[in-house]
Structure formats: structure tokens, C-alpha cells
Amino acid sequence: MNLKRLDPFLFVSAISFIILLYSYTVQTQSSLMLACITFFLMTSILSSVHHAEIIAEEVGESLGTLILALSVTVIEVGLIISLMSTHGPDSAFVARDTVFSAIMIVCNGIVGLSLVLGGLRYKEQGFRVDGSASLLIVLIALSALTFVLPSFTSTTMGPTYNPAQLIFVSIACVTLYFIFILFQNKTHKNYFESDHKIKTSIASNKSNQHELKKSLPTIITHFVAMTLSLISVIGLAKLISPTLETFLTDMGAPKATVGIIIAAIVLLPETWAAVKAARENRLQASLNLALGSGIASIALTIPVVGIFSLITHQDLALGLDGKGIVFLLTTFLIGSISLASGKSTALQGFVHIVILASYFVLALIP
Numbered sequence: 001m002n003l004k005r006l007d008p009f010l011f012v013s014a015i016s017f018i019i020l021l022y023s024y025t026v027q028t029q030s031s032l033m034l035a036c037i038t039f040f041l042m043t044s045i046l047s048s049v050h051h052a053e054i055i056a057e058e059v060g061e062s063l064g065t066l067i068l069a070l071s072v073t074v075i076e077v078g079l080i081i082s083l084m085s086t087h088g089p090d091s092a093f094v095a096r097d098t099v100f101s102a103i104m105i106v107c108n109g110i111v112g113l114s115l116v117l118g119g120l121r122y123k124e125q126g127f128r129v130d131g132s133a134s135l136l137i138v139l140i141a142l143s144a145l146t147f148v149l150p151s152f153t154s155t156t157m158g159p160t161y162n163p164a165q166l167i168f169v170s171i172a173c174v175t176l177y178f179i180f181i182l183f184q185n186k187t188h189k190n191y192f193e194s195d196h197k198i199k200t201s202i203a204s205n206k207s208n209q210h211e212l213k214k215s216l217p218t219i220i221t222h223f224v225a226m227t228l229s230l231i232s233v234i235g236l237a238k239l240i241s242p243t244l245e246t247f248l249t250d251m252g253a254p255k256a257t258v259g260i261i262i263a264a265i266v267l268l269p270e271t272w273a274a275v276k277a278a279r280e281n282r283l284q285a286s287l288n289l290a291l292g293s294g295i296a297s298i299a300l301t302i303p304v305v306g307i308f309s310l311i312t313h314q315d316l317a318l319g320l321d322g323k324g325i326v327f328l329l330t331t332f333l334i335g336s337i338s339l340a341s342g343k344s345t346a347l348q349g350f351v352h353i354v355i356l357a358s359y360f361v362l363a364l365i366p
Contacts, residue, residue, distance in 0.1 A: 007054070009047045013225040016044040016232040023239055034243060040266070041236040045075060048229035049269035051222040058215045063185055067343060068270060068289060069296040071226060076102065076266045076297060077304050078234030082241045083258065084305070090255040092315040094307040096159075097259025100324060101363075102297045103139070105267050107331045108356035110274045110290040115338070115349025118278035118286070125283040125344050131191040132339040135291035138180050140332050142298040145169050147328060151319030159319025163310060167342060170303035177299035184292075194284045256363045267293065283344065323366075327359050 019040045023033065052071040059067070080098050084091045118125045146169065161169060185191050248257055270293055277285040302318070303343045309316035320328065334355065338348040 006031070007050075007222075009050045010221070010225050012043050012047045013051070013229045013232070015226045016040045016047065016236075019305070020232045020235040022222055023236070028072065033034030034240065037236050037240050041233060041240060044229045044232040044236065045265060046269050048075065048226050048233060049273070051226035051229065053273060054222045055226070058219050063323065066181060066185065066292070068273065070295045070300075071230065072266055072270055072293055073296045073300045074230050075233050076262065077301050078230070079237045079241075079262045079266065080301065080305055081308055082234065082238040083245065083262075085238070085312075089285055090258070092317045093255055094262075095260060095316060096318050096320070097256045098149070098259065098262045099255070099259075099297055099301050100269060100320065100328075101259045101263035103143060103294050104327065104331065104356060104359050105263050106290050106297070107139075107272075107293040107335055108352040108359070110267065110271050110293075111287065111335070112349045112352030113271065114274050114278035114283065114286040114290065115207045115344050116353065117275055117349075118283055119344060119349055121279060122281055123345070125278070125281060126342055127276065127339075127344065128191055128193075129189075129340065129342040131193075131284060132287050132291070134180075134183065134188070134191060135287065135295065136335060136339065138176060139291055139294050139298070141174065142173055142295060143287045143328060143332070145296055146173060146302050146318050147253060147320045147326060150317075151321075159317045159321075160315065161318065166306045166310065166316070174303050175301040178296065180295060180299075183343065192288050196280060199293075254366055259361070260363060287339070290324045323362065327355070331355060 019036065026033070048071050049068065052068045056063070056067050076098065080095050083094045115125075117287055149169075150161050153161060155162045155165070155167065209298070244261075270289055274286040274289040278290065307317060308314075331352075334351055338344065338351070339364065
């Protein structure tokens with residue numbers, strides 16, 4: 001690593017962690033301190049994803065996409081558990097609203113924005129149908145298990161699973177996720193890479209291995225910094241969550257608002273990365289980032305939150321109401337059509353964005 005060109009985000013990660021330790025030591029709730037915590041919470045989110053992007057550039061596109069998705073998911077889990085631990089009146093719905101909002105933002109917002117900006121610049125963009133189809137079928141299966149089926153079980157009242165069902169679904173989600181990771185990064189890695197990447201990967205394989213060894217100090221440095229940032233995000237979110245819930249309650253906002261805010265904050269850096277890839281005519285990377293994050297969001301968040309709810313004996317409502325199910329089915333129907341040909345235009349992206357805008361309006365004005 002070139003010490004003369006140290007990444008400023010390394011200092012941001014260290015400062016955020018120091019602020020976290022100081023906040024827990026002082027334990028003050030002054031307006032100035034809350035503003036400071038909020039600022040460093042946002043910078044920690046940006047910093048953690050930035051470090052994940054650096055690591056991704058060093059280890060390759062497929063594995064890098066996985067690292068980005070995992071870092072975002074850790075942030076999401078930390079924020080959800082922080083809000084659930086406050087035992088507020090809507091704590092049972094925080095996980096469902098957050099993860100469902102993340103899926104809507106991923107499938108309609110990130111994908112839609114990538115298709116629009118890429119389409120406007122290049123008129124038409126190509127991607128691998130094999131990869132997009134693989135991402136979609138896993139995401140559809142996970143969504144059905146977590147968001148649809150709980151509303152139709154008969155052993156419990158309301159949109160919930162009983163403990164045995166929740167344990168089974170959690171195991172199923174994790175199992176399916178690890179099978180998908182093996183598929184994406186080992187057995188069918190070429191499905192998720194651009195055509196240019198496939199043509200050059202064999203010729204440059206030895207060179208890449210040599211470069212990876214040279215960049216090992218960079219990877220370790222940014223991994224440590226990313227870990228500090230993730231700890232800071234979770235800790236700072238824990239401090240600010242009571243204030244956020246109180247503010248939204250006083251404003252009379254619907255309970256889904258908390259989930260939308262969390263999902264939007266968490267996915268903002270990844271949205272930027274996906275849009276940047278689309279603008280560089282790397283639509284496959286955008287789809288990998290977007291849909292891969294959706295898969296990780298469900299497959300890893302729900303099991304962790306499920307275990308947390310069982311240990312703390314809290315209710316966990318996962319099933320969607322009729323309106324949510326309609327939005328979910330519409331999203332996957334449109335997505336299956338728009339990603340079926342291997343070619344995309346801005347028109348398809350605009351359709352996705354309209355669906356997301358409709359979801360936001362009907363969530364905030366039910």
C-alpha cells in the first residue's frame with residue numbers, strides 16, 4: 001500500500017469508532033450529540049461500503065459482489081435488531097417492513113435506475129440471461145417463504161410462523177443462500193460475468209493471482225477498516241433508534257415508514273455502485289449488485305432476526321397484507337419479463353421506477 005496516498009475513509013472508519021466509544025462512555029442525549037451520532041452513522045455506512053468496494057476490486061467481480069452484499073446485510077441486521085430491542089409497539093413489524101422495502105428498492109429502484117441511466121446513454125444494454133434468471137428464481141423463492149406463506153399458516157394467528165416453522169424457514173433460507181453462493185462463485189461463475197470478462201479471465205488468471213498476492217496488505221487494511229465501520233453503524237444505530245421511533249410516532253407516520261427509512265439508508269451506497277456500473281456499460285455488474293443484495297437481505301437477515309425473536313420471546317410478523325403481496329407479485333412479474341431477453345432499454349427501467357413510486361405513495365398514504 002502506498003502510504004503517501006492513504007484512503008481518507010480509513011481515517012473516517014477510525015474516527016467513527018472513536019465516536020462510538022465516546023458516546024457509550026458519556027451516554028448523553030443532547031441535541032448536539034444526537035446530531036453528531038447521526039452524521040457519523042451516515043459516514044460509517046458510506047465508509048463500510050466503500051471499503052467493501054475496494055476489497056471487491058482486489059478479489060474480483062463475483063466475490064466482490066458477495067462482499068458488498070454481506071456488508072450491506074450486516075448493517076441492515078444491526079439496524080433492525082437495534083429497533084426491535086427497544087420493544088416498541090411496532091417492533092414485531094420492523095424486520096418485515098425493512099426487508100420488504102429493501103426488496104422493492106432493489107428490484108424496482110436500483111434495477112430501474114440502472115436500466116434508465118444505462119439505456120439513456122447506450123440506447124440498449126446487454127446482460128447474461130443465465131445470471132439474471134438464477135438471481136431472480138432464488139429471490140422469488142426466498143420472498144415466497146418469508147413474505148407470503150406466513151399469512152396463510154393456520155397454527156398461529158396473524159402473519160407469523162410458530163417456532164418450529166420459523167426455524168425450518170431460517171434453515172431453508174441459509175441453505176439456499178449458500179447453494180447460490182457456491183453456484184455464483186464456483187460452479188457457474190461465468191453466468192454472472194460480462195462477456196468481455198469471460199474472454200479475458202482465462203488469459204489473465206495467472207496475472208490476477210500474482211496481483212492478489214501483491215494487494216494482500218490492501219485487502220487486510222480495508223477489511224479491518226470495514227469491520228470497524230460496521231461495528232460503528234450497529235452501535236450508533238442502537239443509540240439513535242429510540243429518538244427515531246419517537247419522532248416518527250409524534251409525526252403520525254405509518255409503521256412501514258421505519259422500514260422504508262432503514263432500507264433507503266442502507267441501500268444508498270450500493271445504489272450508487274450499481275448506477276455507476278450501468279453508466280460504464282457493465283449492466284451485469286449492476287444486476288449482480290442489486291439482486292444479490294436482495295437475496296442476502298432475506299436469506300441472512302430473516303434467520304438472524306428469527307433467532308433473536310426466539311431468544312427474546314418477541315413476536316415476529318413476516319407475512320404481508322394483500323397490498324404488499326400484490327406489489328411483490330407485480331414486481332417479480334415485471335422483472336421476469338424485463339430481464340428475460342438479455343437486452344434492456346430505458347423503457348423497462350421507467351416501468352420499475354413507477355412501481356417503486358407507487359409503493360412509496362401507498363405505504364405513506366395507506
